Amino acid sequence: MKTRFVLIQTSHAGNVGAAARAMKVMGFDDLVLVQPRWPDVLQREEALQRASGAEDVLAKARIVASLDEALDGVDTLCATAMTPRDFGPPTAAPREHLPGLARSAQGVAFLFGPERFGMANEDVYRCHVALSIPANPAYGSLNLAAAIQVIAYEWRQALGGYAVQPAAHEGALADAQAVAGMLAHWEGALVDLGFLDPAAPKKLMPRLNQMFNRARLTPEEIHILRGVAKAMTEAARGRPPRR
CATH class of the missing domain: 1.10.8.590 (Helicase, Ruva Protein; domain 3)
Incomplete structure (x- = not known):
């Protein structure tokens, strides 16, 4: 299934690299940046360092001028927002919502807002669901890359997951x-x-x-x-x- 991660107005180059790494770990590589702070963010040293082996995801990533451009080819939009919005889409935990989405959608985009303020209301309103990661009510602040890792993991599980690989010695047991x-x-x-x-x-x-x-x-x-x-x-x- 087409899966895209969309970062809106990202301000820290390191977070872009860390996002690429989080995506690659779960087998995703479609990354789109909407109006990032640095036009050359995909080539910046901090991004490349934080990618830590996921430079291929950065090389494939696109930078676009508007959210509309970032959403071509996907039919289902998932906002990531800790706080429900008035008049916005329903709020759901990823683990409860994503398995059903995996059975019904054809192309999914996960949207993440700026590090400091999160997604703007108008961007959340266009989405079909607002995914909220269950966290400590007294401290629910997640780093952008950490949030992407959680969503990517839950989405990969909803799509069937990866089999746990046996330890290296298994398969070479003594008879x-x-x-x-x-x-x-x-x-x-x-x-x-x-x-x-x-x-x-x-x-x-x-x-x-x-x-x-x-x-x-x-x-x-x-x-x-x-x-x-x-x-x-x-x-x-x-x-x-x-x-």
């Missing part, structure tokens, strides 16, 4: 044979230490087996545990363990 071999090595070492009585082993080895199964060991971890078992045996037999 059952390797785990069994390591356990046999440990069993011998524990006997050598006198910790395990082979005549009355009770449930020690099955419990260790379950513990190591829960750990989801990698081949490298199996190697480490075998080294520990070897050191235990050498210590039990009176030889100094190898370093």
Whole structure:
């Protein structure tokens, strides 16, 4: 779905770069600036530094002279406003409103006003909804980039989200044979230490087996545990363990 982030009369170049970074993290890259304070804001050093790897979003961004120009190709406008406006659109929390919007809209623009004053009433009035991020009633002031990050995250979730990637070691787990071999090595070492009585082993080895199964060991971890078992045996037999 077409998704656009529109920043109206942004005054701080760093916020533009940080906004690009927040967008890219959630997979969005359509950024439009309406009458920013700095005509060259997309090339300013502070913006590039705060983009921190999202320079491609800045390179693609557009600067326009009016809000009308920023809204071509989108059919649904979402204001971001902490305070409801009289005669304005309904106010809703992003998490409650955005899933329904994801099912019905064809192109969505999220509008953000100047850092100091927020969106002007006339701009809010043209929107279909005013998104208000639930926050501490005593201190609800969000930095522009932080607000963009929250909206971008909630919108990405409404669109289906991203799957959480497994830890790097997952997918390279030790096989059952390797785990069994390591356990046999440990069993011998524990006997050598006198910790395990082979005549009355009770449930020690099955419990260790379950513990190591829960750990989801990698081949490298199996190697480490075998080294520990070897050191235990050498210590039990009176030889100094190898370093």
